[in-house]
Amino acid sequence: MEKIASLALVAALLFHLPARAEAPAADKATDAKTVTVFAAASLKNALDEAAAAFKKKTGTEVSISYAASMPLAKQIEAGAPADIFVSADTASADYLSTRGLLKAGTLTNWLGNSLVLVAPKSAGGKKIALEKGAVLAALGASGRMAVGDPASVPAGKYAKAAFTSLGIWEALEPRLAITENVRAALTFVAREEAPLGVVYQTDANSDPKVAVVGVFPAGSHPPIVYPIALTAASTSKSAADLLAFLESPAAAQFFTRQGFTMLSHGR
Known part of the structure; x- marks a missing residue:
């Protein structure tokens, strides 16, 4: 990380x-x-x-x-x-x-609130299956996933829980771009400096430069x-x-x- x-x-x-x-x-x-x-x-x-x-x-x-x-x-x-x-x-x-x-x-x-996967709007907004192969493919060879710090940021904790539940966390952890809060992760994606990020639905709604490409099942993380x-x-x-x-x-x-x-x- x-x-x-x-x-x-x-x-x-x-x-x-x-x-x-x-x-x-x-x-x-x-x-x-x-x-x-x-x-x-x-x-x-x-x-x-x-x-x-x-x-x-x-x-x-x-x-x-x-x-x-x-x-x-x-x-x-x-x-x-x-x-x-x-x-x-x-x-x-x-x-x-x-x-x-x-x-x-x-x-x-x-x-x-709810937890979503976002990508830059310029990428086209194509939905991404919340599976290891699909997520890693969307990140590409060198792209990183913008996520709030799982050690201190609630959105990061929810993201870790969700990815763990979906069997993705172990493969994804080395590909994370850790941020100090969820809005910093949102901005990173909006600026096209990260191909994917995990934010709340409300964050995604606040920025027209990002598109929701996946919604995490409610049961994959704590409420x-x-x-x-x-x-x-x-x-x-x-x-x-x-x-x-x-x-x-x-x-x-x-x-x-x-x-x-x-x-x-x-x-």
């Missing part, structure tokens, strides 16, 4: 970097008109739209840091200021919950679930209002339009 050097720059351009692990300034932590959200990278398009709608409705600023879920969770554990945490897997939320770092009674399985919760350290008076808004029918349109399924419909 190898990391692709250009991806660090890609990720830096696409996403805000998570806040450093340091004690929050008191004025920011108690600012009723600012809510800080740490969220899985795959949520960017839909969550940005929902945050803009919330600001228009309430006047409340929403600051969002996007990255892979577990690194965000560890930022929160180290003291980085966040009011709401949204991960792309239950493991990252459980990591914080078992340490008492999420506010009791607020953790909910909020959204669902894709996005938990959401208030952090235990949050002092923002508006964080609970944002959480309620995100789980409401009024916000559902931003997520279902992108391809998410709603698992939670308010409290």
Whole structure:
């Protein structure tokens, strides 16, 4: 496996970097008109739209840091200021919950998603059988599969589980281009720097430069679930209002339009 050097720059351009692990300034932590959200990278398009709608409705600023879920969770554990945490897997939320770092009674399985194989749109969009021979043939002699890091990125973990279930992982592992989050994998394929990549359906829907060439069977990997919760350290008076808004029918349109399924419909 190898990391692709250009991806660090890609990720830096696409996403805000998570806040450093340091004690929050008191004025920011108690600012009723600012809510800080740490969220899985795959949520960017839909969550940005929902945050803009919330600001228009309430006047409340929403600051969002996007990255892979577990690194965000560890930022929160180290003291980085966040009011709401949204991960792309239950493991990252459980990591914080078992340490008492999420506010009791607020953790909910909020959204669902599906896992897909994508290729550059310019390649024609021909479907690829999720079998070893077909996938390796599509990669060609030197092509690599862009995948979130299976050690830390939920999409990468789901991809490893799916390829293992389908009997492809052992042959495919040496052909991976490991990325720091799922949106970096998407960008790599969109730029035609990788012939194939594994992303969520919602990521594929967000970029017209990629085409879905395969859909992984739901039973080939654990269910894709996005938990959401208030952090235990949050002092923002508006964080609970944002959480309620995100789980409401009024916000559902931003997520279902992108391809998410709603698992939670308010409290």
